[in-house]
Structure formats: C-alpha cells, structure tokens
Amino acid sequence: MIFLLKALTLGWAVIYADRTCMYPLLSIMAGSLALTSTEVGGLTSVYFFLYVAMQIPAGILGDRFGLKKVLLFLYAIAGLGILGLGVWGTTYSSLLFFAALHGLGAGAYYPAAYGTMLQVVEPARRGISSATIGMGMAFGLLGGLAMSGPAYELLGSFRTPFLLMSLPTFLMLILFHYKIPCVHGSKRPSWADYRAVLMDKDLWLINAATFTALYGFWVALTWGPTFLKLERGFSLGQAGLYTGLVAITALPAALLWGKLSDHWGRKKIAMALLPLSGMSLYCLSIAESEVTIIAALLTFGLFSNSAFTPVMVAWTGDIVSKRYPDLMGAAVGIFNCIIMSSAIAAPVISGYLRDMTGSLVPAIVAGSAVMIAGTILLYFLPANVHKT
Numbered sequence: 001m002i003f004l005l006k007a008l009t010l011g012w013a014v015i016y017a018d019r020t021c022m023y024p025l026l027s028i029m030a031g032s033l034a035l036t037s038t039e040v041g042g043l044t045s046v047y048f049f050l051y052v053a054m055q056i057p058a059g060i061l062g063d064r065f066g067l068k069k070v071l072l073f074l075y076a077i078a079g080l081g082i083l084g085l086g087v088w089g090t091t092y093s094s095l096l097f098f099a100a101l102h103g104l105g106a107g108a109y110y111p112a113a114y115g116t117m118l119q120v121v122e123p124a125r126r127g128i129s130s131a132t133i134g135m136g137m138a139f140g141l142l143g144g145l146a147m148s149g150p151a152y153e154l155l156g157s158f159r160t161p162f163l164l165m166s167l168p169t170f171l172m173l174i175l176f177h178y179k180i181p182c183v184h185g186s187k188r189p190s191w192a193d194y195r196a197v198l199m200d201k202d203l204w205l206i207n208a209a210t211f212t213a214l215y216g217f218w219v220a221l222t223w224g225p226t227f228l229k230l231e232r233g234f235s236l237g238q239a240g241l242y243t244g245l246v247a248i249t250a251l252p253a254a255l256l257w258g259k260l261s262d263h264w265g266r267k268k269i270a271m272a273l274l275p276l277s278g279m280s281l282y283c284l285s286i287a288e289s290e291v292t293i294i295a296a297l298l299t300f301g302l303f304s305n306s307a308f309t310p311v312m313v314a315w316t317g318d319i320v321s322k323r324y325p326d327l328m329g330a331a332v333g334i335f336n337c338i339i340m341s342s343a344i345a346a347p348v349i350s351g352y353l354r355d356m357t358g359s360l361v362p363a364i365v366a367g368s369a370v371m372i373a374g375t376i377l378l379y380f381l382p383a384n385v386h387k388t
Contacts, residue, residue: 004120005129007179008113009136011075014168015106016140018082019047021148021161022099024225024240028158033092041351044222046096047103048343054107055340059333060194062112067329068182071112072173078105079169086163110340111333116183118317119328124262126317130310131258138247138254138306145225145244149237197324197331203316205381207338210312212374213274214339216281217305218346219367220246224284224297227360232293245294246301253307258314266315267383270308271375277303278371285364309339315381 026040054074062070081102089095113133121129148161197203224243228234234242261269280303284296301307313335320331350363 003179004181005117005132007175008117008133009139011109011113011172011176012133012136013140013143014136014165014172015078015109016137017144017147018078018102018106018140018162018165018169020141020144020221020244021151021165022085023222023243024145024148024236025152025158025161026222027226027229028152028236029095032158035092037351037354038348039092041222041347043095043099044347045344047099048340048347050100050103051107052337052340052344054104055111055333055337056330057333058108059111059115059329059331062108062115062329062333063327066182067112067116068176068180070108071180072176074105074108075169075176076105076173078102078109079166079173081105082162082169083166086159086161086166089159089162110336111329114313114317114336115329115332116180118313118321118332119183120181123318123321126314127258127260127262127266127311128255129258130313130317131254134254134258134306134310134313135251138250138301141221141250141306142244142247145240149225149235149240153237193324193327194330197320197327197334200319200323202319202381203331203335205377206312206316206319207335209270209274209374209377209381210309210335210339211342212370212377213277213308213312214305215342215346216278216367216371218343219350219363220281220284220297220300220304222343222347223350223354223360223363227364228293231360232288242294242297245297246304247306249298249301250304250306253302254310257307258310261311261314265383266311266318267378267381269311270315271378273303273308273311274375274378275372277308278368278375280304281371282365282368285361285368312339 029035030040058070058074081098084098084101085095089098117129117133118126151161151164152158221243225239228239228242229236257269257273277300280296280299284300287293287296316331316335320328324331353363354360
C-alpha cells in the first residue's frame with residue numbers, strides 16, 4: 001500500500017510541475033509572441049479543456065479495461081505534449097497544439113490514480129490517503145513555479161522549463177508499470193449505471209462546491225505570478241516562487257484536514273475550509289508589502305485546493321463505494337471533470353477582467369467571492385462520517 005501511494009504521489013507531482021511551470025512565463029510568452037492577456041490565458045484554458053474532456057472517458061475506460069492500462073497510455077501522451085512544448089513550441093499555434101496534447105494525456109491521471117486508491121484503501125483511511133496523494137500536487141506546484149523563472153533567466157528561452165520537465169514525465173512510466181496494481185470494476189457497467197451516477201444529487205453538490213474552491217485557486221495560480229511581477233514589483237523568479245508558497249502550508253494542512261475528516265466527518269471540515277480559503281484569497285488582492293503578500297499566500301495554502309480537495313475526494317469515495325461500487329473510475333472522472341472546468345474558465349475570465357480594467361485585482365476579488373458563495377452548497381449535503 002505504501003508503495004502505491006508513493007508512486008501516485010510522485011506521479012501527481014510531475015503532472016503538476018509540467019502544468020505550473022508555464023504560469024510564471026505567461027508574461028514572457030505574451031511579450032515574445034505579441035499576445036494579449038486573453039490569448040496567453042487561452043494557453044492554459046486549451047490545456048484544461050482537453051484535460052477536462054478526458055476525465056469521464058478515461059474513468060469509463062478504466063472501469064471496463066483497467067485503470068492502470070489507461071494511465072500508462074495517456075501519461076505517455078502527456079510526455080509527448082510537454083516535450084513538444086520544449087522542442088517545437090515556437091509559435092502560438094504550436095503552443096496551443098502541444099498544450100492541448102499534454103492536457104489530453106494528463107486527463108487520465110486523476111480518475112486512474114484516485115479511482116485505484118479509493119478501491120484499494122479502506123474507508124476509514126480515504127481522507128488521509130487522498131491527502132497523501134494530494135501532497136504530490138503541492139510538491140509539483142512549488143517545483144514547477146520555482147524552477148520555471150530561473151530556468152528561463154539562465155538559458156533565455158521560455159521553452160527550456162518544458163524541455164527539462166519532459167524527462168521525469170517519461171521516467172514515471174517505469175515506476176507506474178511496477179508499482180501500480182491493475183484495478184477495475186467487478187462487472188461491466190451499463191449505461192443505466194452511469195446515468196445513476198450522473199443523476200446523484202449529493203455527488204453534484206460535492207462537484208459544484210469543489211468547482212467554486214478550484215475557481216479561486218486557479219485565479220491565484222495562473223495569474224498570481226503576473227500579478228506579483230507587474231502590480232507588486234517582484235522579479236520573475238520571486239513572483240513564481242512566492243506564488244508557489246501556497247504549497248508549503250498545503251502539505252501539512254492536507255494531511256491534517258484529511259485525517260480530521262476521517263474522524264470528525266467530511267462536512268464539518270469542508271464547511272470550515274472553503275470560506276476561510278475565499279477570505280485569504282481576498283487578502284492577497286489588498287496586500288501591498290512583501291510580508292503581507294507572503295502571509296496571504298501561506299494562509300491561502302492552508303485552506304485552498306491542496307488542502308480542501310482531498311476531503312471532497314474522500315467524501316465522493318464514501319458515497320460511490322456504497323451506491324455504485326463498480327463505477328469508481330467513472331465517478332472520480334465526473335468529479336474531476338466538473339471541478340477542473342474551473343481551470344478553463346478562471347484564466348480566460350481573469351485575463352478578460354485584466355484587459356478591461358488594467359489590473360488583476362478585480363479578477364482576484366471575483367475569485368474569492370465565488371469561493372465564499374460555494375459554502376452555501378455544502379449546507380445541503382448530508383454528513384458522511386467514517387471513524388477509525
């Protein structure tokens with residue numbers, strides 16, 4: 001079990017580093033290729049459009065033919081995408097193509113990784129196990145943001161970070177082959193079974209509430225480096241590193257909230273985390289000094305995506321294991337499809353607000369408002385408690 005969690009955590013870290021190494025470079029890409037803020041926001045949106053589009057198909061294929069097979073094939077596609085960004089990403093159209101290809105391949109990881117974990121791990125440890133895998137997200141977030149700026153400044157090309165990340169992406173295939181078990185449903189689900197999952201009110205409330213949490217998170221992550229560089233006067237390296245600070249507090253927070261949700265119940269923890277996350281994001285919009293900006297980002301990490309989402313994943317697993325035990329891959333795919341739609345909307349909407357106002361402050365404030373509003377959805381969910 002421990003080797004499985006280590007492999008899934010490391011795989012999530014590499015996917016996140018692949019993804020986040022682009023964010024500090026958005027202003028560089030805009031300057032190099034004469035792009036608007038909306039256009040460079042479109043690079044992350046096209047990635048997430050394909051990423052989201054693959055969630056449900058990957059989950060369904062995993063339930064039918066094995067989650068491991070789907071993971072290995074599409075992770076290799078993700079490797080080709082990140083390699084293409086580093087080698088052939090010289091025009092806007094080529095960047096769009098390879099960003100989309102990487103998103104297509106990366107789209108299988110969430111349903112395959114969490115679908116496998118939720119079927120193998122006992123219910124009373126789902127929260128802490130989800131948080132353990134989520135640590136990979138935090139490590140990858142920090143690593144991608146921290147290395148991107150210095151790699152560019154050292155070698156003078158925005159394609160360098162992508163080329164560097166292609167190596168660990170391909171190496172992960174070897175680890176997956178040896179450390180991940182073959183897991184799929186005990187029967188071939190029918191379309192009526194899938195329809196039941198899609199019509200489940202409680203799952204939709206979980207999906208929608210988590211969408212709001214991730215909307216604010218992606219506002220901060222995709223546009224945070226640009227905000228700090230252009231509106232708060234930090235260097236490119238500082239802007240990426242400081243945005244990555246959310247990962248530092250997210251690491252212990254994810255384990256803490258996951259463990260507490262196993263003991264106290266998912267609902268109590270989720271209803272505390274989501275509004276606090278929204279308020280800490282708002283604090284970033286009004287922070288001016290280096291100290292207050294760092295404090296806002298560290299506080300945001302305590303309550304945002306990496307800390308909040310593992311609780312919601314475990315909650316999804318609690319419901320699906322009781323109601324639809326042979327559809328775990330599909331249910332997790334639907335969950336991530338809905339919540340990651342926020343990553344399509346947030347970059348472009350935020351870029352549009354910046355184009356209209358000349359500042360990213362309105363975009364950050366809007367993100368915090370969406371997160372706080374999402375707390376209302378949690379009230380309508382029944383408590384689902386697993387005690388050790």
